[in-house]
Amino acid sequence: MDKVLTVSVAAYNLENLIEQNLHSFEKCKNIDLLEVIVTDDGSTDHTAEIVSKYVQKYPGTFKLIKQKNSGAGSTVNSGIRHATGKYFKMIDGDDWVESENLDKLLENLYKIDTDIIITNYEVYDETISKVIEYKNFRGKLQEGKIIDFSKACNDVQFAMHQVTYRTSILKNNNIVLDNGFYTDVEYLLLPVQYLKTLIYYDLNIYVYRVGRNGQSVSLESLQKHIDMHDLVFKRLLNEYERIKNNLSNEKRNFILKRLTDMAYYQLRTLMSFEMTDNNIQTIKDFVNYIKNNSPEINERFSQIKKVKLLLKSNYHLIGFVSKQFRKEIN
Template structure:
């Protein structure tokens, strides 16, 4: 039977969480239109054995795929290569799907033919649950993707995206090997080939936060600055070297600015070494070189390079409390003028110095 949806699960040392992930796809019901590829990325624990157990129990639906370790991007690439479903989604092994939502999505996919479908997702941190949904006015309407403003969709992220598989296969979409944060590339490169779009009011992805070692934890971000820079560099040259139509350019530029924002915050708030400050100087030049990017960065309140470079040159050391304050400030999206912000920072610095 032809598969409607392929879900790939990049997996590395997730033996404790993989059963929950797989159970969310097959219990209480399991669709014959579903293909689940568990991409074991060289795990050293029992992840592969668990995947094979589910494969034997759900023959024709779940398949265990073993490969050498190559990090997240290589696992996604293998999934794209092997996928047979008409549509394609990613599910991280430490997360899970809302089973009811998945069933509704599969039913919807049988009756539509678009390049990109956006569904809702939820971020869970303990008892705290935050929902990311498409604007109500856009639900259920098929749009020409040229006319879609992705910045108006809070759920535009890997967790909300379903691509038509042919978009990924026919255009040789490949993520970088050996680095983290390549889910940003998954949101970026296929957009050049998307023509039609629909948003559905279905909760599918349940994104779990708070696990030690997650790439979204600040300790992992600090260690992965080099990965962010590789992603930024590739996007920068893509934007510079291709003659991209303006409406698509704006979408890609937005994603480019988002990953820059993450990199800037990580360095400025938590690892303001002289080496990293020099690196930010390079990234800043790239931002200046992409039309409109600087205005976006300023608008998002993520562009404090001038202030912090001056601060580092004077103090010659990282001020952890000051950076933490800045991180919380920008994460909340508080818009302060530079004059007010500098005054706040100077007061904090003065108070710290006096202790």
């Protein structure tokens, strides 16, 4: 049977969590429509052994790709390269799916033909073992109707957890992410120029785990990987400048909003460090980079309250603004 959906699972040292992920696919009634590609990014624990058991039990569904440790983005690239399903979705190995709802989605995917599918996701807090938030587009997107992608751009900003692409969009246009962290925004933005149609299903599919030590959203991790976030941001900014004249106004605004958010998060992380002379110069260099390379992003970025205060004071209030950023992170 042809595969309707390829799910790319990123796994690195997840021996205590990966089974919950894999079991959520195993429980699907329509498992024969699924292709689950687990890319083990050089794990040093028993992650690969656990995945191998699922490969042996369901050889038509589960696949294990082993590679040297190369970073989160490389696992998505691996999934895209090996994907055979009509549609493609990515999921982190410490997260999982709602099996019954995935079954419903698979039944729909079997019938439709569109470039991108948007679904809901849940936020699960590890510290209290409870779902704390439900993310959906009820009232913003009409369910079950294929629409022009550009028409949805003004109404929504979706997350990686909500997106399923037509696989050929990724393969035929050579969508390749950087290898490290924070490549989820690349995954969201690089395909935008090729997207024509969208459909929304009001189904909670992805369960996103938060509160786990070492996650990329923690302050420690943000500071540790700040150079990677900077690299991804600048790559996407340069790509936008290259293609912007070929985009609809709606697509341009969609990308600009996300890039402005990225610029803000980068500045926020820079401001979380001690305000030494070197760090202050790094902040100034980053702000000037935006000003010199993207007037559109700079226009939006400079109007953000904290950024505006920083610029209007000619950085004299940098200590005060830094404290405000730290409060926001904490």
